[in-house]
Amino acid sequence: MPQENKPSSVPPKKDKQEARRDFLKQSSAVMALALAPPLVLKAAQHDEAIAAVFEKMPVNLEINGKKMQLSVEPRVTLLDLLREQLALTGTKKGCDHGQCGACTVHVNGQRINSCLTLAVMQEGKKITTIEGLSNGDQLHPVQEAFIRHDGFQCGYCTPGQIMSAVACLHEGHAGSPEQIREFMSGNICRCGAYDNIVNAIMDVKNGGQTA
Amino acid sequence: MNPFSYVRPNSLKAAIDAMARDHSARFIAGGTNLLDLMKNGVTLPEKLIDINQLPLREIRQDGNTLHIGALVLNSDLAAHELVKTQHPLLSEALLAGASQQLRNMATVGGNMMQRTRCTYFYDTSMPCNKRQPNSGCGAIGGINRMHAIFGASDNCIAVHPSDMCVALAALDATVLVAGPKGERRIPFTDFHRLPGNTPQLDNNLAKNELITAVEIPPHPFTKHICYLKVRDRASYAFALVSVAVAMDISDNVIRNIRIAMGGVAHKPWRLPDAEKALTGKAPTSDNFRLAATIATQGAKTYAHNGFKKDLAFNSIQTALLKAATA
Numbered sequence: 001m002p003q004e005n006k007p008s009s010v011p012p013k014k015d016k017q018e019a020r021r022d023f024l025k026q027s028s029a030v031m032a033l034a035l036a037p038p039l040v041l042k043a044a045q046h047d048e049a050i051a052a053v054f055e056k057m058p059v060n061l062e063i064n065g066k067k068m069q070l071s072v073e074p075r076v077t078l079l080d081l082l083r084e085q086l087a088l089t090g091t092k093k094g095c096d097h098g099q100c101g102a103c104t105v106h107v108n109g110q111r112i113n114s115c116l117t118l119a120v121m122q123e124g125k126k127i128t129t130i131e132g133l134s135n136g137d138q139l140h141p142v143q144e145a146f147i148r149h150d151g152f153q154c155g156y157c158t159p160g161q162i163m164s165a166v167a168c169l170h171e172g173h174a175g176s177p178e179q180i181r182e183f184m185s186g187n188i189c190r191c192g193a194y195d196n197i198v199n200a201i202m203d204v205k206n207g208g209q210t211a
Numbered sequence: 212m213n214p215f216s217y218v219r220p221n222s223l224k225a226a227i228d229a230m231a232r233d234h235s236a237r238f239i240a241g242g243t244n245l246l247d248l249m250k251n252g253v254t255l256p257e258k259l260i261d262i263n264q265l266p267l268r269e270i271r272q273d274g275n276t277l278h279i280g281a282l283v284l285n286s287d288l289a290a291h292e293l294v295k296t297q298h299p300l301l302s303e304a305l306l307a308g309a310s311q312q313l314r315n316m317a318t319v320g321g322n323m324m325q326r327t328r329c330t331y332f333y334d335t336s337m338p339c340n341k342r343q344p345n346s347g348c349g350a351i352g353g354i355n356r357m358h359a360i361f362g363a364s365d366n367c368i369a370v371h372p373s374d375m376c377v378a379l380a381a382l383d384a385t386v387l388v389a390g391p392k393g394e395r396r397i398p399f400t401d402f403h404r405l406p407g408n409t410p411q412l413d414n415n416l417a418k419n420e421l422i423t424a425v426e427i428p429p430h431p432f433t434k435h436i437c438y439l440k441v442r443d444r445a446s447y448a449f450a451l452v453s454v455a456v457a458m459d460i461s462d463n464v465i466r467n468i469r470i471a472m473g474g475v476a477h478k479p480w481r482l483p484d485a486e487k488a489l490t491g492k493a494p495t496s497d498n499f500r501l502a503a504t505i506a507t508q509g510a511k512t513y514a515h516n517g518f519k520k521d522l523a524f525n526s527i528q529t530a531l532l533k534a535a536t537a
């Protein structure tokens with residue numbers, strides 16, 4: 001996993017300090033549970049604005065070609081909206097922190113990490129997920145190339161890899177294996193299917209001839 | 212994430228007013244750093260002010276100056292024709308940062324305001340003077356492999372993680388900001404701060420001010436440039452050390468040179484003494500070695516980042532050589 005992007009590293013063995021930290025984390029979670037309801041009630045009584053915090057907001061999105069009028073809490077990420085509210089579970093949650101690329105979708109044709117944007121920030125935008133890539137039963141050429149080249153093992157990173165690869169080709173960043181590696185670096189594959197992924201993308205780039 | 216309210220103002224004034232009314236609020240642009248911090252409980256704003264409707268997306272030439280709106284995306288900026296041809300150092304630095312997905316979200320203003328990646332800063336159960344003033348610094352006696360070798364203090368040894376900012380510091384850019392009292396301009400190299408006794412402050416932007424643009428003045432650095440980034444893997448990782456070099460060479464003499472480093476200090480780290488030592492000199496390996504010696508003389512290392520001094524010494528020479536022969 002992308003350890004380097006996690007803010008540096010922590011001591012590998014579970015020392016006293018870390019055990020204490022775990023305890024602190026647990027105990028503060030318990031505290032929060034115990035305190036939450038009365039605090040929230042109190043705040044709501046004193047300040048009307050707090051009530052708005054929990055309210056859902058309208059958001060209009062076009063998802064895989066379908067216009068949708070939705071209602072979401074501001075804190076819901078685009079990824080959670082897709083997966084939890086719309087049951088579009090093809091888009092995966094790997095890290096939830098921008099470090100793996102499993103959540104890659106297209107917004108107005110550009111690839112982004114859906115875990116690091118709020119659904120409400122996408123008002124009026126066109127979202128394409130892995131579910132929207134094929135044309136009925138006809139797979140997208142990149143999907144076909146991934147199958148031809150065994151561009152996966154467990155498949156967990158694959159929807160993100162494919163969405164990223166489609167955009168990479170569109171952007172004109174698939175000129176050579178080196179360029180593909182650089183511009184696909186935002187998609188981590190724990191199974192290490194990288195070579196086959198690069199081959200699949202090169203194949204599409206070259207018109208599907210090298211299978 | 213904690214619940215919060217959300218507003219989407221349409222004008223600069225409305226955005227600044229919204230912030231003035233509510234000091235626990237935060238502006239949100241791409242969201243790639245702020246939402247990460249909110250998920251970790253490091254930042255807990257009660258209100259987000261989405262600034263994406265503001266008219267700050269323009270890249271334009273003002274006379275000889277390049278004007279870049281604060282909401283310009285990192286990917287768009289790197290690919291812009293004027294940037295590629297006139298400020299290639301900036302383009303290279305941008306492309307060395309994060310991934311294409313993140314660059315498609317990250318904005319110029321957000322990149323400047325991104326916070327350190329110090330592990331202890333991110334872990335709310337650990338002491339950190341930057342997150343919670345006077346709670347102590349977990350990194351000084353802890354694991355500090357990624358930390359600063361220049362300009363740190365006894366209160367904080369964190370580094371600023373941006374690549375883009377290293378290039379902008381080298382190119383003597385200016386930051387344009389707007390607040391309740393109007394607009395002001397801040398030289399890029401004065402924008403970020405050293406930790407000193409106030410590590411909670413990353414930069415000199417006031418709480419209720421908004422970055423509106425960055426401007427790059429004309430310069431002769433279109434050919435002999437290099438952005439060298441050294442990291443734990445080939446891509447999609449923060450810098451251990453990075454070096455931005457821009458020089459102007461004629462008749463085998465360095466007429467003008469800028470050098471800045473990333474990953475080594477609490478702010479993009481310009482090397483004025485090394486620049487001075489090379490100005491008017493020939494671009495030779497001997498001179499580059501001397502400059503690297505001068506630049507790394509004052510380095511102060513901690514338990515795990517001693518390697519950074521050597522890495523900086525070598526990287527400066529490599530970047531100078533690459534720029535000279537580009």
Ligand SMILES: Cc1cc2nc3c(=O)[nH]c(=O)nc-3n(C[C@H](O)[C@H](O)[C@H](O)COP(=O)(O)OP(=O)(O)OC[C@H]3O[C@@H](n4cnc5c(N)ncnc54)[C@H](O)[C@@H]3O)c2cc1C
Pocket residue numbers: 005097098099237238239240241242243244245246247262281282307308309310313316317318319320321322323324325372373374375420421422423447448449450
């Ligand atoms: C996995 C990962 C890897 C990364 N790797 C790199 C890397 O290698 N190199 C690198 O340089 N960066 C890297 N980044 C960081 C990335 O560049 C920043 O997260 C991004 O630039 C922040 O921009 P944003 O628009 O998303 O900011 P946001 O998250 O929206 O905002 C960040 C902060 O800036 C404030 N802000 C935003 N705009 C303004 C404005 N106009 N005026 C005032 N305040 C404002 C917000 O209030 C917030 O506090 C990485 C990030 C991730 C998640």
Ligand code: SF4
Pocket residue numbers: 327329330331332338339340341342347348349350351366367368369410
């Ligand atoms: S180095 Fe700075 S950011 Fe890191 S723990 Fe110490 S005070 Fe906090």
Ligand code: FES
Pocket residue numbers: 092093094095096097098099100101102103104113114115116
């Ligand atoms: S889930 Fe890992 S980048 Fe979004």
Ligand code: FES
Pocket residue numbers: 151152153154155156157158188189190191192193
């Ligand atoms: S196929 Fe298993 S993570 Fe990529």
